[in-house]
Amino acid sequence: MPRLPSEFYLREEVTVIARELLGQLLVTEKEGKRTSGLIVETEAYRGPEDKASHAYNNRRTPRTEVMFGPGGHAYVYLCYGIHHLFNVVTGPADRPHAVLIRAIEPVEGLEIMMARRNRTLSKQLTSGPGLVGEALALRAHDTGASLLSGEMVWIERQPPLLDAAILATPRIGVDYAEECAAWPWRFSIRQNEWVSGKKIAG
DNA sequence: GAGTAGATCGGCT
DNA sequence: GCCGATCTACTCG
Incomplete structure (x- = not known):
């Protein structure tokens, strides 16, 4: 499948992009091992005016520098050490x-992801942002990697979802x-088993 | 099933 | 020196 093009990422409205990333295929290839999963849960972080963002108030540091560049690149950071x-x-x-990619539904390289996580195939494999990072072998040094031309991590186009399928x-x-904490900027695929947190009715 | 402590470290104040 | 866009294991019931 072709990758999502730069125009997809360069748009201004991050909440629209966060919605449209649902259902797309996140792929990494490390040491010749391809692993992938459908994105089922995302969160939007809107730069200067969003107090939850590392780039709030245009805070510009070595860590956040990549966010001030054009879209279509990876930002990976270490959380809680x-x-x-x-x-x-x-x-x-x-x-x-x-x-932020919070959860994926595993598609390719299940054995590899299970070995990296030391877990069997279950919701515990990739249902949470830290788990996605471990299953796909993403590291802080992947920050800055191009999703358009890089060879380590990218996103492949899949059919778009209906609005009614998005929560x-x-x-x-x-x-x-x-x-800012109350803004409804976490998006997930309704009823999808791989979304993080408890299963809720509806 | 619910609640909570502990892990572990780079980035920033 | 403090603490986080988290997860797991362990406790208690």
Whole structure:
């Protein structure tokens, strides 16, 4: 399948991109091992005005620098000293937006992902941002990698979802972000078994 | 099943 | 020196 093109990532509205990333295929290839999964849960982080974003108030540091570049690149950072969280940088240059990939539905390389996670095939394999990072062998040094021309990580086009299949709820773990914490910028595929958290009715 | 401590370290104040 | 866009194991019931 062809990769998503640069025009997909360069758009200004990060919440639209976060929605449209649902159902797309996230692929990594490390040491000749291809692993992939359908994106089932995302969160949008809208740069300067979003208190939950690392780039809030245009905070520009070595770590956040990649978000100030054009969309279509990887932003991977270490969280709690343990977990590598993978984000897609979006928007034109100097608009530091990003989409956190929170969960995937495994498609290729299941044995490889199970070995990396030391888990059998279950929701525990890739249902959470830290778990996605481990299953796909994403690391902080992948930050800056091009999703358009890179050979380590990219996203392949899949058929778009219907709006009715998408659920919008508040983001997870951003209580410190005051009024921004309530914004419904976590998007997931309704009824999908691989979305993180407890299963809820509806 | 629910609640919570512990892991573990780079980035920033 | 503090703490986080988290996850797991262990406790108690």
